[in-house]
Amino acid sequence: MRDLDRHISDYDLFSFVERTVTASAFGLVLLVLEAHLTLSCQIRAPSTLVINTRRHLSLFSTMAQSVPITGDVDLTDIRLQSLLGLHPTSTALSTPIRALASHATNASSSPEVKAYSDAVYFNYHSLGISLLFKPVGGYKPKTGQRRDELQEDSLELDGIDIYHSPKGGTGKVSYTTIPVNPIALELASIPGRTRPATIQVTPETTGKDFVACLGEPDRKGGGAGPSSGSIGIWCEWTKDGIMVEFGGDESRGPQAWERGKDATWKVITLFRPPIS
Structure with missing residues (x-):
């Protein structure tokens, strides 16, 4: 056990953290440290050994919060x-x-x-x-x-x-496009209607794609006014807790609702559906 304590040094921990590791690797090391601490206490190991193990466990737990997760997160x-x-x-x-x-x-x-x-x-x-x-x-x-x-x-x-930043967007872009493709959104089960359990949203998903999967929206708006400066068209599916604002040239102006079927999404808002 003293050999184990000697090898679990601060240098080893920092050296390990400097390399890109997976979340599962962190979990394994934390389990080893916890087991080491438990065994040390059970056999009444020297207090310095117990203290060092506790210090390493605390240090490694803190590091795990800031190290990039790679490899095992889809x-x-x-x-x-x-x-x-x-x-x-x-x-x-x-x-x-x-x-x-x-x-x-x-x-x-x-x-x-x-x-x-x-x-x-x-x-x-x-x-x-x-x-x-x-x-x-x-x-x-x-x-x-x-x-x-x-x-x-x-x-x-x-x-x-x-x-998502669709082509043809105007004004300063405050947010980058979320680095997830596709985005899986869960859909509610509605009596009397056949619907998939989820919709897979990609950067190319358009208004007609949403309607084909979710059905006609419960609420909609936007698109009125001149082509420049007007809000893009938006649709809300209340029972699913999903609202979509569309972007690009097709989503604005007097004929936005005629052309909006080809507009790609700009913002998706997720909310908790009202309890019926």
């Missing part, structure tokens, strides 16, 4: 709708965000935080995603608060915006 397996209702501190939420960052160019898993009394936004511009958190339990954040000032256990994920 972004197409991420079910974004399943994240709704989670707190910002949830590992089930932070893990896919880190996975997105590891697959994007010059990306960061640290968000731009915009806090208001009734909503808090975590904006990941370089990941093509924005998270809307709703205060719960009577909590009211102060406008302009930093993340470390927020009561994150009193925030629940209430909406997700996914971004």
Whole structure:
């Protein structure tokens, strides 16, 4: 056991972290360290051995939060709708965000935080995603608060915006395209209608593709006014918790609804469907 303790040195840990590793490798090492600590305590090993193991376990757990996830995370397996209702501190939420960052160019898993009394936004511009958190339990954040000032256990994920930059877009692009292709969105089961369980959204998915899969939208709007400056057409499928805003030249102007079937999506908003 002393040999094991001698080999689990700070140098070994940092050397290991400097290389790109997989999440499963981290899990295996953490299990070994935990087993080492348990055995050390059971046989009443020297206190220095127990202390060192605890220190290594704490150090490695901290490192695991910042090391890129590669190899064993398939972004197409991420079910974004399943994240709704989670707190910002949830590992089930932070893990896919880190996975997105590891697959994007010059990306960061640290968000731009915009806090208001009734909503808090975590904006990941370089990941093509924005998270809307709703205060719960009577909590009211102060406008302009930093993340470390927020009561994150009193925030629940209430909406997700996914971004794509279609051809023909106008104005400054604030968000890059999300690095997931295709994006799998789960669909509700509606009595009397035959629908697939999911829709696979790619950068080329158009208005007619959404309608062919989801059916006619429950709500729609936009597209009115001149070709420049008007809002793109949008459609909402309320029971699915999906709203889509379309982009490109086909989505704007007086004839937007005639040409909108060929417009590709610009923003997909996911929300929790109302309870019927």
